[in-house]
Amino acid sequence: MSPALLTDSHIAGVDSVAVKIAHQNGFGTRAIHVGSEPNPETGAVIPPISLATTYKQDAIGVHKGFEYSRSDNPNRHALEETLASIEAGGAYGIALSSGSATTATVLSSLGPNAHIISVNDVYGGTFRYMTKVAKINQGLETTFVDLENADDDTILAAIRPNTKLIWIESPTNPTLRLIDIPRIVSLARSHPSSPLVLVDNTFMSPFYQSPLLQGADIVMHSLTKYVNGHSDVVMGALILPPHHTSLAEKLRFLQNAIGAIPSPYDCWLAQRGIKTLHLRMKTHGTNALAVAQALQRSPYVEEVIYPGLASHPRNKLAYRSLSPHARKFVDSYNRIRRSGALEDADEGGFPFGGMISFRIRGGAEEAERFLTSTRLFTLAESLGGVESLAEHPAKMTHGSIPEAERAILGIGDNLVRLSVGIEEVEDLVADVEQALLAATSPLTSSRSSVSDFNVSD
Numbered sequence: 001m002s003p004a005l006l007t008d009s010h011i012a013g014v015d016s017v018a019v020k021i022a023h024q025n026g027f028g029t030r031a032i033h034v035g036s037e038p039n040p041e042t043g044a045v046i047p048p049i050s051l052a053t054t055y056k057q058d059a060i061g062v063h064k065g066f067e068y069s070r071s072d073n074p075n076r077h078a079l080e081e082t083l084a085s086i087e088a089g090g091a092y093g094i095a096l097s098s099g100s101a102t103t104a105t106v107l108s109s110l111g112p113n114a115h116i117i118s119v120n121d122v123y124g125g126t127f128r129y130m131t132k133v134a135k136i137n138q139g140l141e142t143t144f145v146d147l148e149n150a151d152d153d154t155i156l157a158a159i160r161p162n163t164k165l166i167w168i169e170s171p172t173n174p175t176l177r178l179i180d181i182p183r184i185v186s187l188a189r190s191h192p193s194s195p196l197v198l199v200d201n202t203f204m205s206p207f208y209q210s211p212l213l214q215g216a217d218i219v220m221h222s223l224t225k226y227v228n229g230h231s232d233v234v235m236g237a238l239i240l241p242p243h244h245t246s247l248a249e250k251l252r253f254l255q256n257a258i259g260a261i262p263s264p265y266d267c268w269l270a271q272r273g274i275k276t277l278h279l280r281m282k283t284h285g286t287n288a289l290a291v292a293q294a295l296q297r298s299p300y301v302e303e304v305i306y307p308g309l310a311s312h313p314r315n316k317l318a319y320r321s322l323s324p325h326a327r328k329f330v331d332s333y334n335r336i337r338r339s340g341a342l343e344d345a346d347e348g349g350f351p352f353g354g355m356i357s358f359r360i361r362g363g364a365e366e367a368e369r370f371l372t373s374t375r376l377f378t379l380a381e382s383l384g385g386v387e388s389l390a391e392h393p394a395k396m397t398h399g400s401i402p403e404a405e406r407a408i409l410g411i412g413d414n415l416v417r418l419s420v421g422i423e424e425v426e427d428l429v430a431d432v433e434q435a436l437l438a439a440t441s442p443l444t445s446s447r448s449s450v451s452d453f454n455v456s457d
């Protein structure tokens with residue numbers, strides 16, 4: 001890669017030649033190098049954190065590309081460049097202070113009295129913003145549709161003359177239902193209203209799924225999760241393809257005008273996180289597959305939901321949804337497994353992100369006992385960090401959804417959600433197995449029977 005070219009693009013904004021060059025390298029190479037060129041003045045290989053709020057002008061309006069830090073600053077600019085490069089098919093990155101601020105900014109761009117269609121089990125905060133804020137402040141109307149199962153006619157019938165956007169999350173949270181993104185894109189394009197298609201790609205991260213290559217118009221991320229990956233930054237972003245220049249300009253205008261921007265320090269941290277995104281995502285995936293298979297073997301588990309499992313009803317769609325770089329990884333991983341190097345090869349399946357949900361045999365009591373019996377999985381909301389987390393959707397992340405609605409969405413009292421981290425896989429599998437035993441047969445096992453923390457390496 002040519003650092004000079006990338007430096008030029010860093011100053012001049014998105015340069016299509018530089019973007020093309022950036023896209024010729026593999027995912028991990030881009031994650032490490034794009035937006036991270038050695039500092040031309042000092043040679044520092046990692047960008048300095050630039051805390052200045054304002055920038056010297058040599059004459060009125062003559063400056064080096066930065067005027068005031070809300071409008072643009074070097075760390076945010078660099079991070080946005082990295083994001084536009086790793087989210088395949090992207091050209092414009094726009095970073096905002098949280099995933100929720102990202103949702104608010106993109107929905108504001110639709111203006112007054114617009115209509116949108118949203119997947120019915122959308123992230124809770126997104127649902128809240130659509131129905132409790134945008135509805136009141138800008139008259140936004142949202143139709144929630146089961147975009148996984150609804151037939152073409154049902155989806156087309158939901159599109160109105162003022163439908164501006166279709167909001168997709170895939171896989172959905174917490175039941176990991178998969179939406180066929182190219183199908184929704186072609187339905188949207190076939191309707192005279194031609195709504196934009198946005199995909200919240202938080203659960204897959206830019207590593208496993210590339211919605212822009214599947215025809216989506218906008219990708220959003222809560223960078224708080226996998227992209228930063230260390231549970232120490234709250235941030236969000238939008239990524240748009242090269243043909244959406246004017247839409248990107250509109251959103252960049254709102255980024256500055258609304259001002260929900262991330263700090264330079266957080267941008268620096270998120271960029272540091274991105275440098276290991278590919279390594280982390282591969283391990284999240286292989287660990288999650290092993291944990292999902294262990295859950296599937298357990299007599300204490302009623303159902304395991306992991307789209308990478310051969311038993312998942314949309315396992316083929318999961319494979320088709322893989323980004324080109326993830327497919328390369330998955331295929332070579334499976335070749336090694338099938339050659340006999342790994343004992344679980346005959347169970348099939350492939351790594352598909354780090355999120356698993358499962359229904360424990362029993363009810364709320366067993367679920368709670370499981371969640372308080374794990375040694376490594378920490379009972380906490382959120383996901384996507386290096387450390388494993390576990391939670392109870394019905395009482396925690398999805399507690400604000402009325403019970404009847406939860407029942408429709410399959411969020412019962414025995415549902416447990418795991419964010420599988422990148423610890424040693426044997427330790428995670430052993431932890432889940434001992435917690436299942438402790439949860440379902442409390443009299444015959446206890447936590448003291450479990451070997452000490454940290455025994456293996």
Ligand SMILES: *Cc1c(COP(=O)(O)O)cnc(C)c1O
Nearest residue numbers: 098099100123200202222224235
């Ligand atoms: C966490 C999350 C959000 C919201 O992001 P914040 O950074 O917490 O504001 C949006 N969508 C999905 C899928 C999420 O997991």
